[in-house]
Amino acid sequence: MAVITPVLERADANLPQSLDRLFDLVRIQSISTDPGFKAECRKAAEWLVAELRALDFDASLRETPGHPMVVGHHAGANPSAPHLLFYGHYDVQPVDPLDLWEAPPFEPALKEVEPGQKVITGRGTSDDKGQLMTFVEALRAYKETKGSLPCRITILFEGEEESGSPSLKPFLEANAAELKADYALICDTGMWDRETPAISAGLRGLVGEEVVVKAADRDLHSGLYGGAAANPIHILAGILAGLHDGTGRVTLENFYDGVEETPSDIRAMWSKLDRTAEKFLGEVGLSIPSGEKGRSVLELTWARPTAEVNGIVGGYTGEGFKTVIASQASAKVSFRLVGRQDPGKIRESFRAYVRARIPADCSVEFHPHGGSPAIQLPYDSALLNTAKAALSEEWPKPAIVIGMGGSIPIVGDFQKMLGMESLLVGFGLADDRIHSPNEKYELTSFHKGIRSWIRILDALAA
Template sequence: MADLDRVLATVDADLDASLERLFAFLRIPSISTDSAYASECRRAGQWLADDLAGLGLDAKLNDTAGHPIVTGRSNTGAAKRVMFYGHYDVQPVDPLNLWDSPPFEPRLVENASGVKRIVARGSSDDKGQVMTFVEACRAYLKVTGKLPVDVSIVVEGEEESGSENIGPFLASHKDELAADLALVCDTGMWDAQTPAIILSLRGLMHDEFIVRCADRDLHSGYYGGAAANPLHVISKIIGGVHGPDGRISIPGFYDGVIEPPDYVKQSWSTLDLTPENFLGPVGLANPIGEKDRLLIEMVSTRPTFEVNGMWGGYTGEGAKTVIPSIATAKITCRLVADQDPAHVRDVVRAYIRSKLPSDCTVEFLSGEGNRAVAVSHDNPAIAKAAAALGDEWGTPAVTYGEGGSIPVVGQFKKVLGQDTLLVGYALDDDRIHSPNEKYDLTSFHKGIRSWVRILAALAD
């Protein structure tokens, strides 16, 4: 048998052992956003470092100002080197009462259609995905004693809490992490049968603002109809952001937006992403984005303005007839192409100020952000990975842009000069960040096999 066939056969034969290792990883409650779990984050990092060392990699648990970063490195002198990135930290499990089983007691369940699923916090985001790559390396090393390309592995513990320390770590380990290409497994399939390669990720600008009107809460009977209500002010401002055509009406907001090539748009039109199959499963029917855009454009290559929260006044039980003196809103803008987060922040703030009554004030509290990331459609690694995925899944890989943000991918380009190949095996119904998170057994198994094929293809 050729090496590739023997490695794939080993993946199949060792699947139960691979699951046992994943389950051991999933049992560690590595919640990075809660300081009470700091020791568990470290334990998860140490578990992974030990596992990588067991493969013969030069593995280390690197301390940072926050949670540690795991690194592993092969040194066989291969002609090419790739750097794989993932994260071992997970989201909080609240509300716990909505879980069908304890979130850190992983189990394999079978649904009514016979589909087997790994259920646990972190099963899809991102421990299960990380282990698809680790297990692919394990199979190669078991069969051939070496990897087809040298690998550097970087797995952080703060992705779910802002990745505060990964940027400085990349900068201080720039020479050690030099590679021809970065690999990320924190994305998803197009559908359960169709693999995908993500060519772009939207950037992000998030801000919070407080509107102050009267110098105290007012009696709504005595002052109602005359005094400015900050909740009304914010509502009116936000209500004017989107025009009737769905376009964002803030002057200068679209500066830097670049249209995808026509041939790319044409390929997207064949993907059958419809309101019925995209919005229907979440109880909606009608897209509210720009009227002249494909649905896939709305959620991947067009910028957005969203209100994440708005509050003020009395919210307790019963009535309290006041006009509040202050109100607060949190917003996020997903950015695309060459949009500058600082410029978007400035034009959004200017718009809010321009709509404010003269006797009211506004205070801004955040304004942080990161740029969008894009990989050229003609990068040769894309074609190699797409062919490898097609061989494994029996369906051509789809290439498109994803609407979410993975800020570290921008750091790979800025700090390390590396383009990134984004390949993941998550599904839309994996319930990441929600109770009963799951990862299909097929995603895990064929994800391992997919990385085996991709590593072989990248070596050519």
């Protein structure tokens, strides 16, 4: 601890200037999805290259078919320490609707919202400029105090995360040897609450599928054909209803292959977080969990697979009434995956299930909509537990290990393409209003986020 105390103190002393630098970055209107802001995205990338070079990184702007990447390398003081790759993104979401902002979105400010609680306002403060700058400022405090970094660091900042990252996979493929490290650090996540840091150990995978059931060669008069002709809406509705049994389990053959039970100590940790079904679902006007019986809402959303119908279309849906038997019906279905579930096998199992329920005089078509495996860091991983202990030293409450119901594609790319485990640590909060008007980032998240990375880097280097 004594070794990094001067580094932590330097981070504290640097905070006013660290805020100034964050404000400078937030002022750059790097909206990646709008071609009108192409020059601003490049300006943000160039700004970051300059900041990294000021910290003695070998940093450069790398061209892509879209917005440029920022890549930087720095040798560490300890050649036996792990090589770490840090990832973040400098692009931001559009600001619409502008009239709902309480202040101009690209004019950041420090605002006291309650006594003792200050927030940094502006687009990108939480997603992801404030988050990535916690790491940069941690490196700065290290350099200014020690003259070097505790381990070898590679930086990768992209400028298309908010627009689907079309250039990222080709860039990783083309530069795999340069970018490969021992571990990846990803900051685009959040805390459990204002006092409790979190490490995300699991990300659910995804399989998307559109199914189209076809019957007659045209829409039919329900008076003339009703009771005799196959109705594709009935067929599809029955298929979808059969995806779950009475206990909420998915009925597809071999669906649970690769699904492991969450360790009892992790479930015990989650049970102490006071996320009841009534509280969680009550926020959206519900109260009764609909998934597998006997499991908590955190386990259902973090560690269990799902089958969900996301849309269904068939027949006449306009104003008034039209008595027809539709010629076809379609649905969009998604599966969230966990553990070692195979996206390809899940897709084929679903298709086999559907085909077995199509009448002989009807047909079915399938249209895939993406597929990615789940990511699961072992709960007993040394990487995870080292970071957990370091975070617990900084915050009022011990760090917890959580899951994430959604997915972060870059984590899978790092694992599949570069063979790296990822450590997901971020300091955003649920009420940061990312992607919405009036985005903010807590000053405490920024300040203690810098200090947290200092502790994590020191612990990993040791």
